[in-house]
Amino acid sequence: MSELTSVSQAQALIAEHMPSFGSERVPLDEAVGRVLRQAVHAEHDHPPFDRVMMDGIAIRWSATMPRRLRVVGAQMAGMRRQTLPSGNDCLEITTGAMLPEGADSVIPIEQLRRDGEDYVLSDDCAPVAGQFIHRRAADCAQGSLLLSPGMRLGPAEMALLAANGVANVEVAVMPSIAIVSTGDELVDVGEALGEGQIRRSNDSAVRAALRLDGLERVVMEHIVDDEAVTSQRIAELLERHDVLLLSGGVSMGQRDYVPAALAAQGVRKVFHRIAQKPGKPMWFGIGPRGQAVFALPGNPVSALVCATRYARPALRAAQGVPAPAPEWVCLDSDVDVNPSLASFVPARVQSDAQGRLMAYPVPSKTSGDFSSLPRTQGFVQLPPGQGKAAAGSVAAFYRW
Structure with a gap:
């Protein structure tokens, strides 16, 4: 059995191997929500007169x-x-x-x-x-730096671009992303359920998460549990997309064909299996043309945790978005932790009377139990340990 990759190692390996998507110039009215890839300086004094x-x-x-x-x-x-x-x-x-x-x-x-x-x-x-x-130049003088590369262009940034005559904007190229669900048991949201079937939901959750980051070039695909079909469909998707986000088929079961299919198509494995719970089976690799491939576990909580903890930050970084400062919270109550794995525990957060951001854990019963996630805003990351993480402990918090 292969050695598990730690959470910090997985994060570093993804950052080391993740490609850059480059930049392009678009008209101003097409730049909203995109990631800026140029420095913008004041065209003139603001205001330009008294x-x-x-x-x-x-x-x-x-x-x-x-x-x-x-x-x-x-x-x-x-x-x-x-x-x-x-x-x-x-x-x-x-x-x-x-x-x-x-x-x-x-x-x-x-x-x-x-x-x-x-x-x-x-x-x-x-x-x-x-x-x-x-007074003239009271806001800023001509030549002052107004916007830096890596900013996402919202209303305030768009106003500054327009006011300073930036009619065409250099922005990060938006990657083409395929979200791929695997499994014979999965049916589309509009289909009737047969015996032993469930509706696909991981792809909807991951697509929603990507849209929060302004990523709109996203398609959803489904692959049945067949070794030849899996390999053929992955080959086709690698030809058409910059990023693959697969869900399911990545563990060690007899019908988990994804790792072998990826290897057959020249996708180089960077790591497989992380020392965490949930989400241990996660796989990451790089395709023959530099495509980034994230193979997430199939259980809903595991898939969303891995997409939030690894895929979304990597895609933001590939567009030039600086890594945000960690968000720290205090645990409101004791939380059971795993002795050898990092624990990702869903939680809701709220400030207390002292101004501290408190995390109220809402543990899932299993990695397939996602019914309680809407009552949470994200999850806390707790290191391995014996027994419990005590109430009042400080932990990193990741928002959905």
Whole structure:
């Protein structure tokens, strides 16, 4: 029997062998949700001029300025810069307009009363120089780094790209991924169940997890338990896809044909079997064209744990996404641990009155029991040990 790979070794081996998917340029409106692969710098100062922040009037402030000011024109948003003639004059202004030449303060319309061609300051109006002016380059100066490679492009990032004239964006290539379920007992969600059959669910769970990471080039396939068919279908899938995520057929049973089929198609095994529970049978290898192949166990909890702990982080890293900082939680209660295997225990998390993130374990009865997973947000990873991990222990937490 082959030696088990530790969790940390498995993580390191995947990182060492995982291919990069490269980058491509896409129009801005196609970049949302993608992973940025370029540095983006400020095209100009932000804001690019002294910007008015309130509707009202622009004035030249002084300690002896009059309470009545004559309107001599207007400075609207989008207009070329106007000039304020004298200290007894004012220009009507709108939010977003350039501050007029010669003006150094803005009085909001709420503190003014119109009287013919004049504005009269209200009794409680006490303007100061510089008020309600968003100074040029106050947000950032031209050339400042705004976005770094590895960021996922959401609403805020898209706004910055547009504001800085990035019409075409360099993003990570989205890999083509096949999620493959194996087993004669599996039927599609819309089919009636025959005797001894169950509906496929692992592929739906894994596809949902990948979509949370913005991965949309995903297809789902099913392979029956036949050695020749398994080898042929894997060969076809390797030709069409960058990543294979298989579920089932990877253990040591007499109908577990996946490892042999992968070897027959030139997929080089990096490791098989990890010292963990659930998910010990997991297999990882690299195809002849650099395809990444994750062969997950068939039991639902095992498959989702392995996809979350290994496949998803590896796919994010292959697109250039930096590894996130670990999330740490405190156990709310004692948890049984395995003496020789790392334990992955589903848990719900919630902050307590001291601000600590507490984990409330919801152990599965078996690695096939996924009915309780919707009550959890992820799982804690506990090292091997004798007896129990005590309440109050700190553990790494991985979200679904």
